Amino acid sequence: MTYIQGGVCAAQGFRASGIHVGVKTNNTDKKDLALIIADHLCNAAAVYTKNVVQAAPILVTKDHLKNGKARAVLVNSGNANACAPQGVENANKSCAVLAATLGIDPADIIVASTGVIGQKLPVQVIVDGIPQLVQNLSYTGSQNAASAIMTTDLAMKELAVEFELNGKSVRIGGIAKGSGMIHPNMGTMLAFLTTDCAISPDMMQQALIHATNVSFNRVSVDGDTSTNDMLSLMASGMAGNGEIVSDGVDYQIFLAALCDICKEFAKMIAADGEGAQHLITCIVRGAKTEAEAEALSKSVISSTLTKAAVFGADANWGRVICAMGYSGVAFDPEGVAITFESAAGKLMVCAHGRGLSFDEDLAKKILQEHDVTIDIMMDAGKAECTCWGCDITYEYIKINGDYRT
Amino acid sequence: MTYIQGGVCAAQGFRASGIHVGVKTNNTDKKDLALIIADHLCNAAAVYTKNVVQAAPILVTKDHLKNGKARAVLVNSGNANACAPQGVENANKSCAVLAATLGIDPADIIVASTGVIGQKLPVQVIVDGIPQLVQNLSYTGSQNAASAIMTTDLAMKELAVEFELNGKSVRIGGIAKGSGMIHPNMGTMLAFLTTDCAISPDMMQQALIHATNVSFNRVSVDGDTSTNDMLSLMASGMAGNGEIVSDGVDYQIFLAALCDICKEFAKMIAADGEGAQHLITCIVRGAKTEAEAEALSKSVISSTLTKAAVFGADANWGRVICAMGYSGVAFDPEGVAITFESAAGKLMVCAHGRGLSFDEDLAKKILQEHDVTIDIMMDAGKAECTCWGCDITYEYIKINGDYRT
Numbered sequence: 001m002t003y004i005q006g007g008v009c010a011a012q013g014f015r016a017s018g019i020h021v022g023v024k025t026n027n028t029d030k031k032d033l034a035l036i037i038a039d040h041l042c043n044a045a046a047v048y049t050k051n052v053v054q055a056a057p058i059l060v061t062k063d064h065l066k067n068g069k070a071r072a073v074l075v076n077s078g079n080a081n082a083c084a085p086q087g088v089e090n091a092n093k094s095c096a097v098l099a100a101t102l103g104i105d106p107a108d109i110i111v112a113s114t115g116v117i118g119q120k121l122p123v124q125v126i127v128d129g130i131p132q133l134v135q136n137l138s139y140t141g142s143q144n145a146a147s148a149i150m151t152t153d154l155a156m157k158e159l160a161v162e163f164e165l166n167g168k169s170v171r172i173g174g175i176a177k178g179s180g181m182i183h184p185n186m187g188t189m190l191a192f193l194t195t196d197c198a199i200s201p202d203m204m205q206q207a208l209i210h211a212t213n214v215s216f217n218r219v220s221v222d223g224d225t226s227t228n229d230m231l232s233l234m235a236s237g238m239a240g241n242g243e244i245v246s247d248g249v250d251y252q253i254f255l256a257a258l259c260d261i262c263k264e265f266a267k268m269i270a271a272d273g274e275g276a277q278h279l280i281t282c283i284v285r286g287a288k289t290e291a292e293a294e295a296l297s298k299s300v301i302s303s304t305l306t307k308a309a310v311f312g313a314d315a316n317w318g319r320v321i322c323a324m325g326y327s328g329v330a331f332d333p334e335g336v337a338i339t340f341e342s343a344a345g346k347l348m349v350c351a352h353g354r355g356l357s358f359d360e361d362l363a364k365k366i367l368q369e370h371d372v373t374i375d376i377m378m379d380a381g382k383a384e385c386t387c388w389g390c391d392i393t394y395e396y397i398k399i400n401g402d403y404r405t
Numbered sequence: 406m407t408y409i410q411g412g413v414c415a416a417q418g419f420r421a422s423g424i425h426v427g428v429k430t431n432n433t434d435k436k437d438l439a440l441i442i443a444d445h446l447c448n449a450a451a452v453y454t455k456n457v458v459q460a461a462p463i464l465v466t467k468d469h470l471k472n473g474k475a476r477a478v479l480v481n482s483g484n485a486n487a488c489a490p491q492g493v494e495n496a497n498k499s500c501a502v503l504a505a506t507l508g509i510d511p512a513d514i515i516v517a518s519t520g521v522i523g524q525k526l527p528v529q530v531i532v533d534g535i536p537q538l539v540q541n542l543s544y545t546g547s548q549n550a551a552s553a554i555m556t557t558d559l560a561m562k563e564l565a566v567e568f569e570l571n572g573k574s575v576r577i578g579g580i581a582k583g584s585g586m587i588h589p590n591m592g593t594m595l596a597f598l599t600t601d602c603a604i605s606p607d608m609m610q611q612a613l614i615h616a617t618n619v620s621f622n623r624v625s626v627d628g629d630t631s632t633n634d635m636l637s638l639m640a641s642g643m644a645g646n647g648e649i650v651s652d653g654v655d656y657q658i659f660l661a662a663l664c665d666i667c668k669e670f671a672k673m674i675a676a677d678g679e680g681a682q683h684l685i686t687c688i689v690r691g692a693k694t695e696a697e698a699e700a701l702s703k704s705v706i707s708s709t710l711t712k713a714a715v716f717g718a719d720a721n722w723g724r725v726i727c728a729m730g731y732s733g734v735a736f737d738p739e740g741v742a743i744t745f746e747s748a749a750g751k752l753m754v755c756a757h758g759r760g761l762s763f764d765e766d767l768a769k770k771i772l773q774e775h776d777v778t779i780d781i782m783m784d785a786g787k788a789e790c791t792c793w794g795c796d797i798t799y800e801y802i803k804i805n806g807d808y809r810t
Contacts, residue, residue: 117723318522
């Protein structure tokens with residue numbers, strides 16, 4: 001499996017575009033409407049936020065994907081269309097106008113929104129923008145779509161992989177956005193994937209759930225699970241492989257590639273967390289079960305105090321073991337060893353649950369690198385899990401202290 | 406019931422002192438060792454952190470309180486004595502030296518620590534300081550003890566109440582510290598209470614658990630549950646009331662006073678959260694059960710994004726309903742109304758789960774006040790709950806980015 005260019009258009013049969021239509025009123029330079037369209041009707045699947053409060057486009061998309069088919073993805077940034085008046089009506093209206101313009105069934109459209117909660121979607125600017133959006137569609141349009149779904153993201157997120165399946169070359173590509181309101185519970189962001197693999201909707205759904213659980217659900221930026229999270233996958237089948245309809249070798253190869261690209265997206269989202277200066281990777285090894293390893297690792301990357309310590313390049317491992325202690329997992333603290341690691345070096349700071357004396361200067365150098373790993377070794381078993389997070393910074397507070405204006 | 410002066414020495418039969426001995430090496434002006442002593446052996450009870458990783462003094466105190474009796478409380482700040490070499494030995498050594506100096510049984514000492522995790526307790530400076538600490542004991546020494554248990558706290562926390570029980574005047578007083586690593590799960594801080602009420606250890610324990618659940622467990626500063634949290638209560642019995650040994654009217658009167666003082670301490674801790682500029686009170690009303698109201702309210706005051714919005718005086722109620730949505734409680738978003746309230750006014754910003762158009766200037770004025778209330782009305786039942794938190798600020802990041810040095 002290799003990473004390739006092309007993002008959400010890397011797989012055969014997908015075009016994309018992204019333009020500014022005016023949902024983002026305060027910045028006319030920023031794109032705010034994205035479209036992905038398949039040449040033909042695709043098999044499709046999606047996973048959604050588990051927040052009890054769900055944005056209107058989530059409700060509409062769930063309905064549209066009941067038949068496991070989709071043709072297009074329409075996304076706006078700048079307004080979440082959640083807890084907003086006429087939310088479902090406005091999502092439906094966007095779909096209806098797009099469908100009429102494209103000559104497709106509105107029920108084959110995946111619709112998504114991201115931005116401020118509780119404000120009415122300015123649906124007319126979306127409707128007015130659709131002709132231009134459709135006109136701009138291109139087989140090399142992934143970056144336009146990727147930039148149009150960004151909110152406070154600093155980095156555009158697009159990825160694609162290529163791998164061989166039974167002699168055929170298959171691609172999975174996608175675009176994603178993250179940044180704030182990111183916490184392990186479903187995707188906690190938006191990501192739209194395409195593939196030319198031939199695969200049934202049922203197997204796609206199964207693969208998406210698995211891939212989400214080992215990738216996006218292992219990322220935390222701020223502990224807030226959004227109302228709008230969605231991850232969708234459309235499969236054009238144009239790679240020409242025999243359709244995957246059950247859990248055999250082909251499925252496992254497809255799943256491995258899907259998990260890999262989702263993990264890379266997850267890391268990109270963590271690294272681009274609002275205001276983040278560090279990507280924090282926490283590996284828990286030697287745990288009793290993978291579920292326990294995951295709970296411990298998530299607790300560490302979600303700990304505000306640990307995040308603040310990494311921001312300050314302070315090797316305060318006490319906060320790491322403290323966060324493990326309130327994770328809900330029972331364990332023997334005396335079996336814990338903690339190592340900080342980065343490109344600058346590797347330093348064990350705690351063994352048998354007790355502090356070691358260590359080189360503070362080296363510790364600082366290690367933690368000043370952009371990518372920092374907290375490696376936790378336990379003596380409870382053989383299971384392990386890796387989760388990803390970021391530090392908390394002045395900039396995070398600034399971004400979120402005045403987000404709506 | 407009325408609030409009175411005197412703090413932890415307000416109840417009859419208690420002296421206190423607090424001095425600098427050198428646990429806090431970087432600031433010789435700051436007191437770091439506190440002592441509370443009863444004139445006679447007291448009935449005693451305590452509740453502790455539920456963190457799996459427990460500091461050495463927690464283990465020692467649990468052992469000492471098995472018989473429901475205590476005579477003194479010894480507390481150092483500046484070092485948590487958690488995950489530290491010779492933790493239990495050092496806690497025991499402090500108790501042994503204090504016991505010898507006072508002529509009491511070491512097993513009648515409640516010992517506690519707060520500060521950095523993982524560093525060896527400088528027990529010799531504590532031992533060397535004990536004679537001076539004992540010499541300074543005074544019936545008006547509460548403020549010295551209160552200031553000696555502070556870490557990043559900006560405000561000293563002492564309170565006392567007086568109430569009548571069966572014709573006798575009874576007092577409950579105490580000192581507390583909070584600031585960081587504060588999250589609802591046991592006390593999430595240190596608090597030491599005294600009373601002259603005559604009450605059995607069993608009833609004290611029952612009352613403490615109840616009072617903790619409706620006060621300290623409803624506070625969150627940063628979602629991190631500490632390794633060192635402890636709340637203890639000593640009862641001298643000198644008020645002369647008939648000993649409370651069962652759940653009758655006298656117990657209810659005592660419990661009401663205990664809950665009240667604990668709630669006031671809880672609010673003081675939230676308001677003095679690290680870097681906090683606002684006390685946030687979240688009231689959830691009209692919930693199905695008190696447990697659901699509490700889960701919803703806790704989720705709101707724990708939401709980093711909501712905290713950042715209050716810091717920025719941004720009426721971003723979408724983050725409030727989003728936090729409710731991931732609280733784990735099932736509810737109908739369309740039954741939710743949200744009102745922001747403070748000394749500057751009152752403004753409903755969301756009704757039936759939808760945004761209302763509102764006066765943004767008034768909203769800003771309301772949120773710029775120090776004490777801000779988020780009032781959430783649901784249509785699910787008649788239960789309610791209030792929790793307390795604070796905003797997240799640049800200062801929080803600064804404090805926690807470099808805490809150990």
